[in-house]
Amino acid sequence: GESVGLHLPTLSVQEGDNSIINCAYSNSASDYFIWYKQESGKGPQFIIDIRSNMDKRQGQRVTVLLNKTVKHLSLQIAATQPGDSAVYFCAESILTGGGNKLTFGTGTQLKVEL
């Protein structure tokens, strides 16, 4: 079936370095691709999204890249900080008969080392 998945389950980076989290998707009909951050004991928090007709979008310290040719999504975090430690999920939004469905990928644990 259709799925959204991640290449690396755990990513360790030094504080101040840039982080790159990758995601592969298989549903070409998705309208939006989204990154969420989930800290321990909390619900997922929206970080940034990108429409399927774009290939790059920048936010504050974060950049999302979309490569539709190879169905690949990435999240780049600049100058990674300890507060960035969390699980990061990519998600895709698909329009169905009942409305938009948000389906999450498997998640990457980002660990920031001091």
Add this chain to the structure above:
Amino acid sequence: DTEVTQTPKHLVMGMTNKKSLKCEQHMGHRAMYWYKQKAKKPPELMFVYSYEKLSINESVPSRFSPECPNSSLLNLHLHALQPEDSALYLCASSSVSTNEKLFFGSGTQLSVL
């Protein structure tokens, strides 16, 4: 107020119990969601309400019964659950027009004994 509030934070119940999870938001969102999350797994969609009407049911067993009494409240009624239903239950809300941006509560950690 950009919070989604879920109660209780923790719940332990037996397989014959009836309990309810509650969710509240005051952001004026007209779409509300229930997700189930097992440890170290992604959230899985259960139900979507749009304008207080059930719009998506992801083939969830009938022992889970959602209810949306008004635009700010969402309940999940639980009855005759199984131990494998133990999980974190997350409520979320969004505007109907920007429904890729969900606001999540912190969840109810449910244990079924």
